[in-house]
Amino acid sequence: MxxxxxxxxxxxxxxxxxxxxxxxxxxxxxxxxxxxxxxxxxxxxxxxxxxxxxxxxxxxxxxxxxxxxxxxxxxxxxxxxxxxxxxxxxxxxxxxxxxxxxxxxxxxxxxxxxxxxxxxxxxxxxxxxxxxxxxxGEGAQFIYPMVDNEWRPSTELKAAIDGQLARFPGDLMMSIQYGGYAVLAGSTEACNAAVAALPRVDERFPMVLPGHAAFHTHFxxxxxxxxxxxxxxxxxxxxxxxxxxxxxxxxxxxxxxxxxxxxxxxxxxxxxxxxxxxxxxxxxxxxxxxxxxxxxxxxxxxxxxxxxxxxxxxxxxxxxxxxxxxxxxxxxxxxxxxxxxxxxxxxx
The missing domain is CATH 3.40.366.10 (Malonyl-Coenzyme A Acyl Carrier Protein, domain 2)
Structure with a gap:
């Protein structure tokens, strides 16, 4: 070089x-x-x-x-x-x-x-x-932030994600750790329930990814x-x-x-x-x-x-x-x- x-x-x-x-x-x-x-x-x-x-x-x-x-x-x-x-x-x-x-x-x-x-x-x-x-494949995938507006880790948002993962063991999983975002995936039922339960952020999230199955999971x-x-x-x-x-x-x-x-x-x-x-x-x-x-x-x-x-x-x-x-x-x-x-x- x-x-x-x-x-x-x-x-x-x-x-x-x-x-x-x-x-x-x-x-x-x-x-x-x-x-x-x-x-x-x-x-x-x-x-x-x-x-x-x-x-x-x-x-x-x-x-x-x-x-x-x-x-x-x-x-x-x-x-x-x-x-x-x-x-x-x-x-x-x-x-x-x-x-x-x-x-x-x-x-x-x-x-x-x-x-x-x-x-x-x-x-x-x-x-x-x-x-x-x-x-x-079956299932769905959605994205949710783990950081604040300055891209610094948010303990509140991370806790909300962890709560949903604990709520649906085996049916909802971390699909991708994507920078300041969690991409979650699992059964359609678990994803729908988690999306309904998570607090809205910036009027955009949780965002369901259309046409995506439960990628990077046991599904x-x-x-x-x-x-x-x-x-x-x-x-x-x-x-x-x-x-x-x-x-x-x-x-x-x-x-x-x-x-x-x-x-x-x-x-x-x-x-x-x-x-x-x-x-x-x-x-x-x-x-x-x-x-x-x-x-x-x-x-x-x-x-x-x-x-x-x-x-x-x-x-x-x-x-x-x-x-x-x-x-x-x-x-x-x-x-x-x-x-x-x-x-x-x-x-x-």
Whole structure:
């Protein structure tokens, strides 16, 4: 690494990040002069066509955003994976040395692709397949804050969440630790009851996530078993860059137990809590990146990443105001490729 390069932690977004404002973003980001990305997208499109599904290009260039089409699980997953992976390829390696990759929930699959654990054919098929398998699962998922307006931990809100988890043991679980938010999941009955009981916050929360099943809980056991039977350990290669998973575990580059990576990705990661906060916190402590790059589509990861950093007072960050001030300085710590002005800093 040359002295003027910055080290970077790359973070891949999860479900729900390709929405109406992102329509057309994948094609426009490739532009006219990125032949590698254009070739990769063409390969992804060919595999989707072979599977009898709409191509990413067709979906991204549709004249209108249609929830029934674009947020259909196997389509949304393909858009999020393709958008993230192509963003990863667009990072200017003359400026940034990527020292680690992590992701939120479905973003783990994108992280695996970016790290070279799968080729384009495998990752495209697996992402689509996992979306189909988990979409058929039962239950629901909703989100609720654990922080105040300055993104500092709230004991009252945390107690309210803990109360609902205790009220429905085995039927309501922590699905994702997402920065300052708890994503809870479980049976439809338990979720509905918890949503009705939790105090309203900012007229938005608790927020039910439409079309989401009880991801990252035991309700996904059948999907996990099917996936393990369909995708053998031989399909999993060693990462080329350090991976940080949803437990905060580091997978070192060039050396891997393929069976362990298979069982984490298709087993634990599917049926157990995904601790995105811990992934970010471990990554910055262990890898000490100069900057954090958030892949698209969308730019929704920024708040959760900031909240995870505030929770450990990383680089003196203690509140939302601190983070905003840092971002408005000459040296923003987090760069989101879903924001045009920050994307320009990443792609050169």
């Amino acid at each position: 040359t002295a003027d390069k910055k080290t970077a932690l790359v973070v891949c977004p999860g479900r729900g990040t390709y929405n109406k404002p992102e329509l057309g973003s994948i094609s426009s980001n490739i532009g006219d002069n990125n032949q590698l990305s254009a070739n990769i997208l063409q390969e992804i499109d060919g595999i989707r066509d072979e599977l009898g599904l709409p191509t990413v290009t067709e979906l991204d260039q549709a004249p209108l955003f249609k929830t029934s089409l674009h947020q259909k699980p196997e389509n949304a997953a393909a858009l999020i994976y393709a958008g993230g992976y192509l963003d990863y390829l667009a990072i200017d390696r003359e400026q940034y040395d990527v020292v680690g990759i992590t992701g939120n929930s479905m973003g783990w699959y994108t992280a695996m692709a970016c790290a070279g654990c799968w080729d384009v054919d495998t990752s495209t098929r697996l992402v689509t397949n996992m979306a189909q398998l988990t979409a058929g 996904m056991h059948a999907a996990s078993e099917q996936a393990l039977s369909l995708w053998p350990a031989a399909a999993f290669k060693a990462p080329q860059t350090t991976l940080v998973d949803g437990r905060g575990h580091l997978w070192s580059p060039h050396v891997v137990d393929s069976k362990a990576l298979q069982h984490y990705t298709l087993g634990h990661q599917v049926t157990q809590t995904y601790d995105f906060s811990r992934a970010i916190q471990v990554a910055v402590k262990e890898l000490a990146p100069d900057t954090i790059i958030l892949l698209g589509p969308g730019a929704g990861l920024g708040g959760a990443v900031a909240q995870a950093l505030i929770d450990i007072r990383w680089q003196g960050l203690a509140s939302k105001s601190d983070f905003v001030a840092r971002q408005q300085s000459d040296t923003p710590y987090v760069l989101a490729m879903g924001l045009h002005e920050q994307r320009a800093l990443v792609t050169g």
